[in-house]
Amino acid sequence: MQIGYARVSTNEQDLTLQIAALKKHGCERIFTDKISGSKLQRPGLNEALNFARKGDCIVIWKLDRLGRTMKGLIDLVEELNKKEIDICSLTDHIDTKGVTGKFFFHIMAAFAEMERELTRERTIAGLEAARKAGKKGGRPKSMTTKKLKAAKKLLSSGMTAKDVSQTLEVSLSTLYRYCPASDL
Template identity: 50%
Template sequence: MRVGYARVSTNDQNLDLQLIALRKAGCDKIYSDLGISGAGFSRPGLQQALNALNSGCTLVVWRLDRLGRSLPSLIHLVEELGRRDVDFQSLTESIDTRSSGGRLIFHMMAALAEFERSLISERTRAGMEAARMNGKHLGRPRALSMADIMQARRALSSGTPPQIVADTFGVSSRTLRRYLRTSEGFH
Protein backbone atom coordinates (compact mmCIF):
# COMPACT_ATOMS: atom_id res chain seq x y z
CA MET A 1 0.00 0.00 0.00
CA ARG A 2 1.19 3.53 -0.82
CA VAL A 3 0.27 6.23 1.71
CA GLY A 4 0.58 9.85 0.65
CA TYR A 5 1.15 12.87 2.87
CA ALA A 6 0.65 16.52 1.85
CA ARG A 7 1.10 19.73 3.83
CA VAL A 8 0.84 23.48 3.37
CA SER A 9 2.00 26.02 5.95
CA THR A 10 -0.82 28.53 5.69
CA ASN A 11 -4.55 28.33 5.09
CA ASP A 12 -4.07 30.59 2.04
CA GLN A 13 -2.05 27.91 0.26
CA ASN A 14 -3.56 25.10 -1.76
CA LEU A 15 -2.92 21.34 -1.53
CA ASP A 16 -4.14 20.61 -5.08
CA LEU A 17 -0.73 20.32 -6.77
CA GLN A 18 0.50 17.89 -4.10
CA LEU A 19 -2.72 15.84 -4.09
CA ILE A 20 -2.66 15.46 -7.88
CA ALA A 21 0.98 14.30 -7.80
CA LEU A 22 0.29 11.84 -4.97
CA ARG A 23 -2.74 10.35 -6.76
CA LYS A 24 -0.69 10.09 -9.98
CA ALA A 25 2.03 8.26 -7.96
CA GLY A 26 -0.59 5.63 -7.04
CA CYS A 27 -1.26 6.49 -3.39
CA ASP A 28 -4.09 4.40 -1.95
CA LYS A 29 -4.65 6.79 0.98
CA ILE A 30 -3.65 10.43 1.33
CA TYR A 31 -3.46 12.38 4.57
CA SER A 32 -2.84 16.09 4.84
CA ASP A 33 -2.28 19.03 7.15
CA LEU A 34 -3.51 22.48 6.17
CA GLY A 35 -1.99 25.59 7.74
CA ILE A 36 0.54 23.74 9.91
CA SER A 37 4.27 24.49 9.99
CA GLY A 38 6.76 21.80 9.04
CA ALA A 39 9.05 22.72 11.94
CA GLY A 40 7.79 19.94 14.20
CA PHE A 41 6.46 16.45 13.57
CA SER A 42 3.44 16.73 15.84
CA ARG A 43 0.76 17.12 13.16
CA PRO A 44 -2.60 15.31 13.05
CA GLY A 45 -2.48 14.40 9.34
CA LEU A 46 1.11 13.17 9.60
CA GLN A 47 0.26 11.07 12.64
CA GLN A 48 -2.66 9.51 10.74
CA ALA A 49 -0.38 8.75 7.79
CA LEU A 50 2.28 7.19 10.04
CA ASN A 51 -0.35 5.14 11.87
CA ALA A 52 -1.71 3.83 8.54
CA LEU A 53 1.69 2.41 7.52
CA ASN A 54 2.38 -1.28 7.97
CA SER A 55 5.28 -3.49 6.95
CA GLY A 56 5.72 -3.36 3.18
CA CYS A 57 4.00 0.03 2.77
CA THR A 58 5.54 3.17 1.27
CA LEU A 59 5.14 6.71 2.59
CA VAL A 60 5.04 9.13 -0.37
CA VAL A 61 5.47 12.91 -0.25
CA TRP A 62 5.52 15.44 -3.07
CA ARG A 63 8.68 17.12 -1.73
CA LEU A 64 10.88 16.52 1.32
CA ASP A 65 10.08 19.91 2.86
CA ARG A 66 6.40 18.92 2.95
CA LEU A 67 7.34 16.22 5.46
CA GLY A 68 9.64 18.43 7.54
CA ARG A 69 12.21 21.21 7.45
CA SER A 70 14.91 19.73 9.66
CA LEU A 71 17.13 17.34 7.71
CA PRO A 72 18.32 15.48 10.84
CA SER A 73 14.68 14.99 11.91
CA LEU A 74 13.72 13.82 8.42
CA ILE A 75 16.56 11.33 8.45
CA HIS A 76 15.51 10.06 11.88
CA LEU A 77 11.92 9.62 10.67
CA VAL A 78 12.92 7.76 7.49
CA GLU A 79 15.28 5.52 9.48
CA GLU A 80 12.42 4.77 11.89
CA LEU A 81 10.21 3.88 8.91
CA GLY A 82 12.96 1.56 7.66
CA ARG A 83 13.03 -0.23 11.03
CA ARG A 84 9.28 -0.78 10.59
CA ASP A 85 9.95 -2.20 7.06
CA VAL A 86 8.26 0.85 5.52
CA ASP A 87 9.77 2.48 2.43
CA PHE A 88 9.88 6.21 1.68
CA GLN A 89 9.50 8.13 -1.56
CA SER A 90 9.86 11.84 -2.29
CA LEU A 91 8.56 12.57 -5.80
CA THR A 92 10.32 15.87 -6.52
CA GLU A 93 13.77 14.82 -5.28
CA SER A 94 13.45 11.33 -6.84
CA ILE A 95 14.29 9.63 -3.56
CA ASP A 96 12.88 6.14 -3.29
CA THR A 97 14.25 3.88 -0.59
CA ARG A 98 12.84 0.85 -2.44
CA SER A 99 15.79 1.12 -4.85
CA SER A 100 19.49 0.87 -4.07
CA GLY A 101 20.07 4.26 -5.77
CA GLY A 102 17.35 5.88 -3.64
CA ARG A 103 18.84 4.42 -0.47
CA LEU A 104 22.27 5.69 -1.57
CA ILE A 105 20.96 9.24 -2.09
CA PHE A 106 19.19 9.13 1.25
CA HIS A 107 22.31 7.87 3.05
CA MET A 108 24.40 10.57 1.38
CA MET A 109 21.96 13.14 2.72
CA ALA A 110 22.26 11.54 6.16
CA ALA A 111 26.06 11.68 5.95
CA LEU A 112 25.91 15.37 4.96
CA ALA A 113 23.58 16.10 7.87
CA GLU A 114 25.97 14.33 10.25
CA PHE A 115 28.89 16.31 8.79
CA GLU A 116 26.94 19.55 9.30
CA ARG A 117 26.21 18.61 12.96
CA SER A 118 29.93 17.90 13.49
CA LEU A 119 30.93 21.26 12.01
CA ILE A 120 28.45 23.09 14.22
CA SER A 121 29.75 21.21 17.26
CA GLU A 122 33.39 22.00 16.40
CA ARG A 123 32.58 25.70 15.87
CA THR A 124 30.72 25.82 19.17
CA ARG A 125 33.62 24.23 21.06
CA ALA A 126 36.11 26.60 19.39
CA GLY A 127 33.94 29.61 20.26
CA MET A 128 33.63 28.49 23.87
CA GLU A 129 37.38 27.94 24.15
CA ALA A 130 38.05 31.41 22.69
CA ALA A 131 35.62 32.94 25.18
CA ARG A 132 37.31 31.10 28.07
CA MET A 133 40.72 32.30 26.90
CA ASN A 134 39.37 35.85 26.93
CA GLY A 135 38.28 35.38 30.54
CA LYS A 136 34.56 35.10 29.88
CA HIS A 137 32.48 32.94 32.21
CA LEU A 138 30.39 30.40 30.30
CA GLY A 139 27.15 28.89 31.45
CA ARG A 140 24.82 29.92 34.19
CA PRO A 141 25.73 33.03 36.19
CA ARG A 142 27.33 32.27 39.54
CA ALA A 143 24.87 32.22 42.42
CA LEU A 144 27.43 33.57 44.91
CA SER A 145 30.43 35.82 44.46
CA MET A 146 33.63 35.35 46.44
CA ALA A 147 32.56 38.29 48.63
CA ASP A 148 29.21 36.54 49.30
CA ILE A 149 31.02 33.33 50.25
CA MET A 150 33.29 35.18 52.66
CA GLN A 151 30.28 36.95 54.21
CA ALA A 152 28.46 33.61 54.52
CA ARG A 153 31.49 32.06 56.26
CA ARG A 154 31.53 34.93 58.77
CA ALA A 155 27.80 34.56 59.42
CA LEU A 156 28.10 30.80 59.92
CA SER A 157 31.12 31.16 62.22
CA SER A 158 29.16 33.65 64.35
CA GLY A 159 26.43 31.02 64.84
CA THR A 160 23.82 32.01 62.22
CA PRO A 161 21.97 28.83 61.11
CA PRO A 162 22.89 27.65 57.58
CA GLN A 163 19.29 27.92 56.32
CA ILE A 164 19.06 31.57 57.34
CA VAL A 165 22.42 32.33 55.67
CA ALA A 166 21.25 30.55 52.49
CA ASP A 167 17.94 32.46 52.54
CA THR A 168 19.83 35.75 52.97
CA PHE A 169 21.66 35.11 49.68
CA GLY A 170 18.63 33.65 47.91
CA VAL A 171 20.10 30.20 47.43
CA SER A 172 19.28 26.76 48.80
CA SER A 173 21.27 25.41 51.73
CA ARG A 174 22.62 22.75 49.35
CA THR A 175 23.94 25.44 46.98
CA LEU A 176 25.49 27.30 49.92
CA ARG A 177 27.26 24.11 51.10
CA ARG A 178 28.56 23.44 47.57
CA TYR A 179 29.98 26.95 47.22
CA LEU A 180 31.56 26.76 50.67
CA ARG A 181 33.08 23.36 49.87
CA THR A 182 34.47 24.35 46.45
CA SER A 183 35.97 27.60 47.77
CA GLU A 184 37.77 25.98 50.73
CA GLY A 185 41.25 27.24 49.81
CA PHE A 186 40.12 30.78 48.98
CA HIS A 187 39.30 32.37 52.33
Protein backbone atom coordinates (compact mmCIF):
# COMPACT_ATOMS: atom_id res chain seq x y z
CA MET A 1 0.00 0.00 0.00
CA GLN A 2 1.20 3.52 -0.81
CA ILE A 3 0.82 5.74 2.28
CA GLY A 4 1.30 9.47 1.80
CA TYR A 5 2.73 11.91 4.29
CA ALA A 6 2.69 15.69 3.78
CA ARG A 7 4.01 18.35 6.15
CA VAL A 8 4.35 22.11 6.26
CA SER A 9 6.01 24.04 9.08
CA THR A 10 3.31 26.62 9.86
CA ASN A 11 -0.46 26.97 9.71
CA GLU A 12 -0.06 29.74 7.13
CA GLN A 13 1.52 27.34 4.65
CA ASP A 14 -0.54 25.14 2.34
CA LEU A 15 -0.45 21.36 1.88
CA THR A 16 -2.31 21.37 -1.48
CA LEU A 17 0.73 20.88 -3.74
CA GLN A 18 2.07 17.98 -1.69
CA ILE A 19 -1.30 16.25 -1.35
CA ALA A 20 -1.98 16.55 -5.09
CA ALA A 21 1.41 14.96 -5.89
CA LEU A 22 0.80 12.14 -3.39
CA LYS A 23 -2.64 11.41 -4.85
CA LYS A 24 -1.24 11.45 -8.39
CA HIS A 25 1.40 8.92 -7.28
CA GLY A 26 -1.38 6.60 -6.10
CA CYS A 27 -1.37 7.02 -2.34
CA GLU A 28 -4.44 5.36 -0.89
CA ARG A 29 -4.14 7.09 2.49
CA ILE A 30 -2.53 10.45 3.27
CA PHE A 31 -1.50 11.77 6.68
CA THR A 32 -0.58 15.42 7.29
CA ASP A 33 1.07 17.72 9.80
CA LYS A 34 1.34 21.48 10.16
CA ILE A 35 4.35 21.52 12.47
CA SER A 36 8.09 22.16 12.30
CA GLY A 37 10.21 19.26 11.08
CA SER A 38 12.48 19.78 14.08
CA LYS A 39 9.69 18.67 16.44
CA LEU A 40 10.05 15.07 17.53
CA GLN A 41 6.35 14.53 18.09
CA ARG A 42 4.48 14.95 14.82
CA PRO A 43 0.98 13.44 15.15
CA GLY A 44 0.41 12.91 11.41
CA LEU A 45 3.77 11.18 10.93
CA ASN A 46 3.16 9.03 14.01
CA GLU A 47 -0.24 8.01 12.60
CA ALA A 48 1.32 7.16 9.23
CA LEU A 49 4.04 5.08 10.90
CA ASN A 50 1.50 3.25 13.06
CA PHE A 51 -0.78 2.65 10.06
CA ALA A 52 1.99 1.29 7.78
CA ARG A 53 2.48 -2.50 7.60
CA LYS A 54 5.14 -4.83 6.23
CA GLY A 55 5.50 -4.28 2.48
CA ASP A 56 3.95 -0.78 2.51
CA CYS A 57 5.70 2.33 1.21
CA ILE A 58 5.56 5.74 2.87
CA VAL A 59 5.54 8.33 0.09
CA ILE A 60 6.68 11.90 0.71
CA TRP A 61 6.85 14.90 -1.59
CA LYS A 62 10.40 15.80 -0.55
CA LEU A 63 12.94 14.28 1.83
CA ASP A 64 12.96 17.23 4.23
CA ARG A 65 9.27 16.59 5.01
CA LEU A 66 10.34 13.65 7.19
CA GLY A 67 12.94 15.40 9.29
CA ARG A 68 15.56 18.09 9.59
CA THR A 69 18.67 16.15 10.56
CA MET A 70 20.57 13.37 8.88
CA LYS A 71 20.60 11.37 12.09
CA GLY A 72 16.82 11.70 12.46
CA LEU A 73 16.22 10.62 8.86
CA ILE A 74 18.62 7.68 9.08
CA ASP A 75 17.10 6.53 12.38
CA LEU A 76 13.63 6.67 10.83
CA VAL A 77 14.71 4.73 7.75
CA GLU A 78 16.40 2.08 9.92
CA GLU A 79 13.21 1.75 11.99
CA LEU A 80 11.16 1.36 8.81
CA ASN A 81 13.67 -1.13 7.36
CA LYS A 82 13.20 -3.33 10.44
CA LYS A 83 9.44 -3.28 9.79
CA GLU A 84 10.09 -3.87 6.05
CA ILE A 85 8.46 -0.56 5.11
CA ASP A 86 9.98 1.49 2.27
CA ILE A 87 10.24 5.23 1.69
CA CYS A 88 9.69 6.96 -1.62
CA SER A 89 10.52 10.67 -2.10
CA LEU A 90 8.82 12.06 -5.21
CA THR A 91 10.88 15.18 -5.95
CA ASP A 92 14.18 13.64 -4.84
CA HIS A 93 13.50 10.48 -6.91
CA ILE A 94 14.49 8.20 -4.04
CA ASP A 95 12.97 4.79 -3.40
CA THR A 96 14.54 2.73 -0.62
CA LYS A 97 13.37 -0.57 -2.10
CA GLY A 98 16.78 -1.06 -3.73
CA VAL A 99 20.42 -0.63 -2.76
CA THR A 100 20.81 2.41 -5.03
CA GLY A 101 17.79 4.09 -3.45
CA LYS A 102 19.20 3.51 0.03
CA PHE A 103 22.56 4.95 -1.05
CA PHE A 104 20.95 8.06 -2.57
CA PHE A 105 18.80 8.46 0.53
CA HIS A 106 21.89 8.80 2.70
CA ILE A 107 23.53 11.25 0.28
CA MET A 108 20.37 13.40 0.03
CA ALA A 109 19.93 13.34 3.81
CA ALA A 110 23.49 14.66 4.18
CA PHE A 111 22.82 17.45 1.66
CA ALA A 112 19.53 18.37 3.38
CA GLU A 113 21.31 18.71 6.72
CA MET A 114 24.17 20.70 5.15
CA GLU A 115 21.70 23.06 3.47
CA ARG A 116 19.95 23.68 6.79
CA GLU A 117 23.25 24.37 8.56
CA LEU A 118 24.38 26.76 5.81
CA THR A 119 21.08 28.64 6.06
CA ARG A 120 21.51 28.86 9.83
CA GLU A 121 25.08 30.16 9.46
CA ARG A 122 24.00 32.77 6.91
CA THR A 123 21.17 33.91 9.16
CA ILE A 124 23.48 34.29 12.16
CA ALA A 125 26.05 36.17 10.04
CA GLY A 126 23.35 38.49 8.69
CA LEU A 127 22.03 39.25 12.18
CA GLU A 128 25.56 39.94 13.43
CA ALA A 129 26.25 42.29 10.48
CA ALA A 130 22.99 44.13 11.17
CA ARG A 131 23.91 44.53 14.87
CA LYS A 132 27.33 45.92 13.91
CA ALA A 133 25.58 48.38 11.59
CA GLY A 134 23.54 49.59 14.58
CA LYS A 135 20.28 47.93 13.61
CA LYS A 136 18.16 46.32 16.24
CA GLY A 137 16.02 43.27 15.54
CA GLY A 138 12.61 42.39 16.88
CA ARG A 139 9.30 44.13 17.04
CA PRO A 140 9.22 47.90 17.44
CA LYS A 141 8.26 49.07 20.92
CA SER A 142 4.58 49.93 21.22
CA MET A 143 5.26 52.53 23.92
CA THR A 144 7.06 55.38 22.19
CA THR A 145 8.54 58.37 24.03
CA LYS A 146 5.57 60.48 22.86
CA LYS A 147 3.06 57.91 24.17
CA LEU A 148 4.95 57.62 27.46
CA LYS A 149 4.72 61.40 28.04
CA ALA A 150 1.02 61.34 27.15
CA ALA A 151 0.40 58.35 29.44
CA LYS A 152 2.03 60.07 32.42
CA LYS A 153 0.05 63.25 31.77
CA LEU A 154 -3.26 61.37 31.43
CA LEU A 155 -2.63 59.25 34.52
CA SER A 156 -1.70 62.30 36.62
CA SER A 157 -4.93 64.00 35.48
CA GLY A 158 -6.92 61.15 37.06
CA MET A 159 -7.74 59.00 34.03
CA THR A 160 -7.84 55.27 34.81
CA ALA A 161 -5.01 53.06 33.62
CA LYS A 162 -7.46 51.00 31.57
CA ASP A 163 -8.76 54.11 29.76
CA VAL A 164 -5.21 55.39 29.16
CA SER A 165 -4.13 52.06 27.67
CA GLN A 166 -7.14 52.05 25.34
CA THR A 167 -6.60 55.70 24.34
CA LEU A 168 -2.91 55.10 23.53
CA GLU A 169 -3.59 51.70 21.96
CA VAL A 170 -1.15 49.79 24.18
CA SER A 171 -1.88 46.84 26.43
CA LEU A 172 -2.52 47.43 30.11
CA SER A 173 0.55 45.36 31.01
CA THR A 174 2.72 47.53 28.71
CA LEU A 175 1.35 50.67 30.37
CA TYR A 176 2.13 49.27 33.84
CA ARG A 177 5.64 48.27 32.72
CA TYR A 178 6.43 51.83 31.62
CA CYS A 179 4.36 53.63 34.26
CA PRO A 180 4.44 51.60 37.50
CA ALA A 181 2.00 52.74 40.19
CA SER A 182 4.93 53.57 42.48
CA ASP A 183 6.08 56.28 40.03
CA LEU A 184 2.76 58.14 40.01
